[in-house]
Amino acid sequence: MRESTFPLERELGMRWYASDGDGIGGRLRSSPSDFIVEEIPIEGKGGTAGPYLICRLTKTNWELQHAVREIAKRLGISHRRIGWAGTKDRNAITTQWISIYDVTEEQVRGVQLKDIVLEPLRNANEALALGQLEGNRFALVIRDTDPNDLAGRVEAITGTVREAVPNFFGLQRFGAIRPVTHAVGEWILRDNYEQAVLTYIGLPFPSENEDVRAVRTAFLETRDPAPALRNLPVQMNYERAMLQHLHNNPGDYAGALRELPPKLLSMFVSAFQSYIFNCALSRRFDDGVALTEPVPGDHLVFANGRTDTVTATNAAAAALHIRRGRCSIALFMPGRGNSSGPVLKEPVMDGLLAEKNITPDDFARASRFVGTKFEGAFRPISLKTEIEYSTGETDVTLKFTLPPGHYATTVCREYMKADPVRMV
Known part of the structure; x- marks a missing residue:
């Protein structure tokens, strides 16, 4: 483990790296073509008939909410009739699926916007909602890196990423230019x-x-x-x-x-949840507790969605399950609570909320104001993925896939160990 020295990362709770060695520096997103994202949809989601038209949206250097409003304007409809499964980066070339209520293929084909391609695919019986995707496929280029033993350092960090890095919410979760969302x-x-x-x-x-x-x-x-x-x-x-x-x-x-827009309004409270998660994860490292070594009180999330709690009795078995990829250690992100389920104890997270004097009742009130449930959710504390990479004199190309809600910049920061503004 190595501690970050960058004030902005520290303010947003991203205070640790998994690898000890020096980063490669450099800059991400020198141009949109250096950050290519392709959404992996859930095949057959919503059937093939219904009032929602599923479209493939490819955009270059567009913020998603802005793109949606402009598309809605061209179609002469409310932006609230457009849904999506994932929020994509602005300074990038991104391909994703959106749903549009009660429009025709002809109307969609008539939408003309610079650096936007909108293709109708099929109809569905329900709108797309956040998280309804298999994951995202990334092809990224980090430019102007430190050339000293570049290939060796990239290989070493790649080994760490294949094992586990902290699953922080990335800078763009809080606002790339103005990180005030939380x-x-x-x-x-x-x-x-x-x-x-x-x-x-x-x-x-x-x-x-x-x-x-x-x-x-x-x-x-x-x-x-x-x-x-x-x-x-x-x-x-x-x-x-x-x-x-x-x-x-x-x-x-x-x-x-x-x-x-309601989805933007809901993102404010979600960003605060993300901030608290980052802070709680860093507190774990402050205490010298490893990413993949369970301790009593840890929560486990299995591949099939089952959850469990680590005890002194089952800790050895839990460690074996983690090593074999059957489950992950997870933190339960705070929310309004769910009276139908058990009360989950998350001492570090609860302590951070107590410091800010925020309770489940506050989440419940915000839920009514915003119109989003904010019930809380488990999130794995580690991220790992297979990386394909190539190095030039000062450029590094990375290709990898991540599940929904995981951040490519969280992978890139492990390689770069640079000021986070060089990633946006």
């Missing part, structure tokens, strides 16, 4: 919608345009939406929609949040 979610959980809005619209970051930073800072100080509406770029449609609501309805911060 902070907005925390304010929603605290029932403080004003601070949630001020954080989303007003908190500036160094990587942003100087003029935009000035507008954000002024709004944060004055709470006056009118100047921000005049001065923010027109493409910042989410901020502008919230500001317009505040201009028309002064002080209605809850209403301003509801101007956002």
Whole structure:
């Protein structure tokens, strides 16, 4: 294990690497073609008949929510009629499946947008929802790396990735340019919608345009939406929609949040769950507990979905199951609770929530506000995958597949050990 020295990673709970050696440095996503993602769909999901048209969406350098809104605009429908199984990166070439309610193939073929290809495939009897995919296939290039013994270092780190690396939620989960998503979610959980809005619209970051930073800072100080509406770029449609609501309805911060697409609104609270998971996972390493060595109290998730808890009696058997790939150690991410099931004890996670004075009741209230259940879920603490790689003088190409909800940048950070902004 090796500790990260980068402030942003440490702030987001990503404080450890699995491998001890130096990273290769470099930069990911020098161009969108250096980060290619292909979604692996669940074959036959939803049948072949019904009101939902399943389409293949290939986009270059588009943020998904923005692409969906533009597609909906061209189709003359609400963006709420479009569903998807996975949220893909912006600075990339991505191929994924989306569902569109009550449109024809002819309408879809008529959609013309720069750097977007939309292909109708078949009808289905249900919309796609987050997580309904087999996984994602990646082909990535890391450029301008340190050439010193590059092949040797890549081979060594590849061995670690094939065994296990921390399954952190990556930087893009929190916002690649402005990692504030989890902070907005925390304010929603605290029932403080004003601070949630001020954080989303007003908190500036160094990587942003100087003029935009000035507008954000002024709004944060004055709470006056009118100047921000005049001065923010027109493409910042989410901020502008919230500001317009505040201009028309002064002080209605809850209403301003509801101007956002429901899936984006739900992502705030989900991002806070992700942040707490990252922090709890790093605490495990702080205590010197290994990724793949179970200790009493650990939860296990088996390939068939069955769960178990490690005890002093079954710890040796659990270790054997983990080595043979039958199960993984997992943390239970916090949520509103489920009265029909057992109460799961997660001491480190519970302690982190207690420090922030956030309870299952807060998740339940946020669930009602956002319209998403937030029941909590198990997530494996380790990630491993087979890697195909090749090295040039200073470039490294990686090809691998990951399950849903796992981050390619979590793999890349293990190789690079670089400032996370070099991965976005």
